[in-house]
Amino acid sequence: MARRQPERPATANAATIRGIYECLLAAYGPQHWWPADTPTEMVIGAILTQNTAWTNVERAIQNLRQAGCLTLAALRRTPDEKLARLIQPSGTYRVKAARLRAFVEHVWGHFDGSLDAMLTGELGVVRRRLLGIHGIGPETADCILLYAGGHPSFVVDAYTKRILRRHFLIAPTAGYDEIRDLFHAALTPDPVVFNEYHALLVAVGKDHCRAKAVCEDCPLEHLPHDE
DNA sequence: TGCCAGGCCGGGT
C-alpha cells in the first residue's frame, strides 16, 4: 500500500520555499540572528520569548544582566522568587522561572554544567534530549539547536505557519513536524541558511503578517495568496 | 478596551 501523497508535488513546493528565501533575503538583507551575546543568553531568550513579544523579553534579559544572572551557574544559585521577579516583564514568569530551572538542572545533572557538551552530538539525539526537558517544546528546541548549537534544524513559528498557509504551501491543519520537514526537504541542511531564513520569516511576519493584519506591500505579494 | 505576542503543559475527550 502506497503512502498518501502530498496534495501538490513536493518539488513544486520546494522550489517555492527556495524562492521565498531569495525574495526575503533581497528585501531585508541578512538578519544575523540570534540577538544574544552568548549561547546561554540565547537559550534564556528562547524560553522567555515563548508566546511573548520580544520587547518584553529584552527588559527581562536586561534585569538578568544587571543582576549578573546570564550564566547557567548564576541562574542555578538564584532562588525561584528572585528569578521570577527578574524575568517578570516577559510575562508568565512563574512558569518561565520553572522552565529555566529545569533547563539548568538538566545541564548540571547530565553534562556537568556544560551547555556546549549538552548541545554536542547527532542532531536527532540532541533534539530528543532537549524535548525531554520540561518547558522545551519543538520550536524552542529547534531554536536552541540552530542558534546555540549550530545544528541545521529549521525553526517553525507562528509567522512561518501563517505565511505558508497564506500562500497555500501547507494545509491549515499542518502540524509542526510536517512544516519543518517541508523546509528540510527543500533546502540543503546549512545552518547559515536555516538561521537567516527563520529570521527573515520573523522580519516579514512582523511587518506584514501579524494575526489580524492584511499583507500590503509585502515582499511576497507576487505569490498566490488568500484574502 | 480588548487582543496580541518568535509556546508549552496538563487534563479532558
Added chain:
DNA sequence: ACCCGGCATGGC
C-alpha cells in the same frame, strides 16, 4: 490523537 484553558506582561 486532538482540543482547550491557563499562564501574565507591555504595546497598540
